[in-house]
Amino acid sequence: MAQGSNHHSDQNDAPGDGDLAGRLERLDREIEKRGSPKSAGADGRSGGDASSGLAQAFRLSSEFVAGVVAGGIVGFLVDKLFGSSPWGLIVFLLLGFAAGVLNVLRSAGLVKGPGQ
Amino acid sequence: MAGALDPIHQFQIVPLIGEGAFAFTNSAAYMALTVVLITGFLMIGTSARTLVPGRLQSLAEMSYEFVAGTVRQTSGDSGMKFFPLVFSLFMFVLFANLIGLIPYTFTVTSHIIVTFALSMVVMLTVVIYGFAKHGTHFLHLFVPSGVPGYILPLVAAIEVISFLSRPISLSVRLFANMLAGHITLKVFAGFVTMLSASLGGVGLALGVLPLILAIGITALEFLVAFLQAYVFTLLACMYLNDALHPGH
Numbered sequence: 464m465a466q467g468s469n470h471h472s473d474q475n476d477a478p479g480d481g482d483l484a485g486r487l488e489r490l491d492r493e494i495e496k497r498g499s500p501k502s503a504g505a506d507g508r509s510g511g512d513a514s515s516g517l518a519q520a521f522r523l524s525s526e527f528v529a530g531v532v533a534g535g536i537v538g539f540l541v542d543k544l545f546g547s548s549p550w551g552l553i554v555f556l557l558l559g560f561a562a563g564v565l566n567v568l569r570s571a572g573l574v575k576g577p578g579q
Numbered sequence: 580m581a582g583a584l585d586p587i588h589q590f591q592i593v594p595l596i597g598e599g600a601f602a603f604t605n606s607a608a609y610m611a612l613t614v615v616l617i618t619g620f621l622m623i624g625t626s627a628r629t630l631v632p633g634r635l636q637s638l639a640e641m642s643y644e645f646v647a648g649t650v651r652q653t654s655g656d657s658g659m660k661f662f663p664l665v666f667s668l669f670m671f672v673l674f675a676n677l678i679g680l681i682p683y684t685f686t687v688t689s690h691i692i693v694t695f696a697l698s699m700v701v702m703l704t705v706v707i708y709g710f711a712k713h714g715t716h717f718l719h720l721f722v723p724s725g726v727p728g729y730i731l732p733l734v735a736a737i738e739v740i741s742f743l744s745r746p747i748s749l750s751v752r753l754f755a756n757m758l759a760g761h762i763t764l765k766v767f768a769g770f771v772t773m774l775s776a777s778l779g780g781v782g783l784a785l786g787v788l789p790l791i792l793a794i795g796i797t798a799l800e801f802l803v804a805f806l807q808a809y810v811f812t813l814l815a816c817m818y819l820n821d822a823l824h825p826g827h
Contacts (some may be wrong), residue, residue, distance in 0.1 A: 495652060518806055521752060527750030534736070534740050556734075562740035564746065569741075 526566035534559010584773070586765040590689055590758070606693070609685045613674045642670065649812055654820035658691060661819045664704065666699060669812040672768035676804035681795070688807075689757040691750060701815045709822040720825040749814055756807045760800045767793040 540556030542548040568574040581693060594602030622638035624639030632640055646666045649659050681687025687693055721738040722731065768788035776780035 519755065525748045525752040529744040530741060531750060532747055533744035537740060537743065558736050559740050561669060561737045562744055565741050566744060
């Protein structure tokens with residue numbers, strides 16, 4: 464919320480002293496660009512102390528479960544398509560487990576994002 | 580009485596007009612109400628267009644600035660082309676969550692099919708825009724650089740499954756938070772009536788404790804409603820960022 468109201472006040476005096484407001488805005492954007500743009504994931508934890516821990520726990524656990532579930536669904540579909548039951552399910556559940564761990568590490572900010 | 584104390588009863592979908600698969604249900608009605616409220620809020624809020632904003636205009640501007648700030652922070656200025664989508668998603672989820680907190684209302688986002696549809700909108704946008712903009716280069720998203728060739732198939736498979744798990748985690752998080760919150764609220768509120776109904780005066784005195792808890796949980800639920808809308812938006816931005824810059 465803090466940065467929201469900041470921008471808000473910046474742009475509001477734009478008609479009065481347009482040059483200064485424009486320069487401030489450019490500076491803001493520059494700072495945001497240089498300060499790690501990827502660090503925004505950490506902002507999800509900034510809403511209060513106890514509840515933010517809860518939110519983070521919820522986030523991490525759902526990431527992990529989603530990985531396993533996605534692996535299971537892919538494995539099930541592979542089995543259906545190729546009649547390879549139960550191997551597709553076994554292999555893709557294991558891969559899904561790995562993907563879940565990767566998801567958790569990523570959302571905890573310990574591993575870089577995809578394609579980097 | 581059974582319906583009043585059943586914590587799941589509040590999530591029942593009832594057809595209002597018509598029947599079968601295309602019935603206009605209470606869920607659809609609340610979705611329509613959400614959209615109407617958002618539209619009304621923004622239209623009335625921005626109709627005055629004063630330089631020094633009034634209350635409603637200030638709120639409308641704040642919601643714009645908040646989402647715009649989130650989009651800029653996660654995907655830079657190039658991400659602003661997704662701003663209409665992201666803003667709609669944020670407002671819809673936030674208003675649906677907040678409407679659900681009013682007693683006797685229906686919470687749209689407590690149904691996984693709704694949240695899953697919302698997250699599929701995001702993921703399909705990512706995939707379609709990614710392929711349209713970058714062609715096969717979009718697939719670099721699944722191929723991390725600097726990985727030895729012999730484990731590349733394994734890593735790519737894991738990355739693909741990780742990508743497929745995104746809409747699941749995105750939808751399950753929102754749905755589970757709303758569902759769990761509303762059930763907890765209902766159960767604690769139910770304790771009050773159950774205690775006073777079965778124990779009389781003593782129960783009424785004891786019932787103050789779950790009542791206090793229910794009030795506390797209501798406050799927490801307001802925070803969760805906002806936080807989950809924000810988290811949904813933030814992650815949607817991060818996923819849309821992948822469509823803009825797949826692999827560097």
